[in-house]
Amino acid sequence: KQEVTQIPAALSVPEGENLVLNCSFTDSAIYNLQWFRQDPGKGLTSLLLIQSSQREQTSGRLNASLDKSSGRSTLYIAASQPGDSATYLCAMRPYNNNDMRFGAGTRLTVKP
Amino acid sequence: GAVVSQHPSRVICKSGTSVKIECRSLDFQATTMFWYRQFPKQSLMLMATSNEGSKATYEQGVEKDKFLINHASLTLSTLTVTSAHPEDSSFYICSASPRGDNEQFFGPGTRLTVL
Numbered sequence: 001k002q003e004v005t006q007i008p009a010a011l012s013v014p015e016g017e018n019l020v021l022n023c024s025f026t027d028s029a030i031y032n033l034q035w036f037r038q039d040p041g042k043g044l045t046s047l048l049l050i051q052s053s054q055r056e057q058t059s060g061r062l063n064a065s066l067d068k069s070s071g072r073s074t075l076y077i078a079a080s081q082p083g084d085s086a087t088y089l090c091a092m093r094p095y096n097n098n099d100m101r102f103g104a105g106t107r108l109t110v111k112p
Numbered sequence: 113g114a115v116v117s118q119h120p121s122r123v124i125c126k127s128g129t130s131v132k133i134e135c136r137s138l139d140f141q142a143t144t145m146f147w148y149r150q151f152p153k154q155s156l157m158l159m160a161t162s163n164e165g166s167k168a169t170y171e172q173g174v175e176k177d178k179f180l181i182n183h184a185s186l187t188l189s190t191l192t193v194t195s196a197h198p199e200d201s202s203f204y205i206c207s208a209s210p211r212g213d214n215e216q217f218f219g220p221g222t223r224l225t226v227l
Binding site: 032034036041042043044046049089091093098099100101102103104105 | 203221
């Protein structure tokens with residue numbers, strides 16, 4: 001069964017810093033990988049979806065990369081803001097399955 | 113586009129009662145819907161996958177007689193927690209995939225509290 005691991009579990013940075021969140025998965029046979037944001041007590045907001053054939057996706061200050069061979073994805077947040085404070089989840093969809101496997105998330109706090 | 117709604121957003125019930133949660137795809141037809149559960153400070157765990165018109169497929173460890181899933185139309189799936197107990201208190205999130213699409217769109221979640 002595919003395992004998805006996110007490091008670190010929690011991260012606190014001062015406003016303005018660039019930061020990287022890490023996601024690793026055990027099986028390289030993935031169909032796609034997605035990064036989400038979840039605010040406390042709320043549902044998921046999709047940030048970036050990377051297809052298996054892609055290496056990265058960008059949206060504004062966010063950039064997500066995918067390296068299937070090493071089983072890793074990173075989410076890069078540039079010039080962090082207090083409004084970026086949330087839990088960030090990565091999830092992968094296996095190639096032979098329609099469901100998604102989630103990591104435990106990284107809880108990010110950006111201090112003003 | 114691709115909006116998924118859930119109702120109710122929050123429910124409190126007494127132990128032993130049954131609770132129904134609805135998941136609707138508002139602007140697309142969803143051939144497949146997924147139900148997840150999230151305990152405090154933990155990630156989402158897939159409970160079951162349902163395809164329109166057929167029985168749901170449950171993940172290992174999820175009791176199908178306790179968590180009844182119905183996916184009777186292309187825009188609606190329901191999850192019924194039968195004889196709810198305090199340990200069933202959790203955040204339940206559904207997602208839906210449009211026909212022929214590999215992306216899942218998530219609902220806002222339902223907070224269930226069983227007293």
